Amino acid sequence: MQAGGLAFQQAPPLAVPLRFFLTAPVFLFLAGLLLFTPGAAGWQRGSPAILAAVHLVTLGFLAMTMMGAFLQLLAVVAGAPAARPRLLAGLVHGPLAAGTLLLAAGFWLSRSWPFYPALALLAAAVATFVLAAAASLVRAARNATVLAMAAAIFALAVTLALGLALGATHIGWGGLRGFVATVDLHAAWGLLGWVFVLVAGVAYQVVPMFQLTPAYPRWLTRSLVPVLMTGLLALSWARRDGRAWPQGAAALVLAVCLLVFALATLDLQRRRRRRVSDVTLDYWRVGMVSLAAAGLLGLFGTAGAPGHRLPALLGILFLYGFAVSVASGMLYKILPFLAWFHLQSQLQAPAGSIPNMKAFLPEPRARRQFVVHVAALGLLLLSALLPGPWRYLAAAGVCASALLLAANLWGVWRLFRAQGGRSN
């Protein structure tokens, strides 16, 4: 393995990431459905429908796609493929999918019984993934992306531990002190430590590679993740002890990290070498603008700005505007690339005898889905600010966008199969 680059000899079979990628949009669709329900009105973050929808997005869509991509990255970026990838994918994917559905059901129905199997399944899936990923990363080449992957795995483990403690308290087991503080920390470790850090680490590789930009500056790739992780540890210490000013300082550092990364990425994209239209690039831009906006709102929040709508706007911007956008954009790049690459390798095909990468996912179809996604994002933001029919339109937009995404991804797989590709 050559550090700093990508190598494919040890890439897992296509079936390993594929099962994660093809099922993820289903959960996004279900989250959209929940936004139609009366419980979602008002965007209260503790309301059953919102809690269910948020976990469908974070576990069902984001963790699902990120874990699938992570297994691929372990091989091609870290040079340390997970052992027995098919078995691992099975042990993680099934329990993650079932656990997410049960957890969402438990929240939405406000019943205790689904939490028991949900917590057991999610603990099994995430712990298996964390242990397998950690065992691989120990053997990995050292570069900024690998260090970010390791930090993200650590954050995922913390998120799981906090989530299990919250879940157990929710159904009446044990008495967790500082429930609200733990909810905040669970969200902070999950969204910033796991989602943001992994996206940043992956961006160091894929933004220059696929968007033909200059490399990220060294000061950024060296310092961003360590500073952010230090901020998260400081926030955890301050929040648990209820210390006001260290909490504000830590939150400030975290918001600045989001802003710096978003602005640096937008600047690189502005300086890209080839100015061709590309849906993935546009998805990343929407993601970075949303991330910068979330960072700015976070700054206002730490400055004590009033506004009960702030948490809803922050959540929509970070989850749907940033994370779902970037994950969707990456799916549009990763899946056609893998389909083309595996077909090429399997068939040893002469040039021109198999479809090129763009034929696996025609640009107009991807573009149509992107437009619906951006419209859904706008409607979600409007619905958090204004009463009225906006929430229903936003819910319809999220559902339509998820269905189109699913159709596009399944289309890649269908063409792969039709060309004689084997996913195992």
Added chain:
Amino acid sequence: MVDARWLEPPEPMQRVLHALETRAGGQRLRLLIHREPYPLYDLLDARGIEWRRRALADGCYEVLIGGQVRGA
């Protein structure tokens, strides 16, 4: 000669594969590219085609493919 500098993946690989099939009599191919094409090395190895690469002063790479070159 294939100049694949600043082309989006996997176009450089597609161009190389096309050039390999259309070259005359096992002629050696020279590829210029803006980053190391690791996936291409795998495909060349799988097909038993020898290659050698050299980093250029401007940060790009030159890869010599086929003919009598040894893998680097």
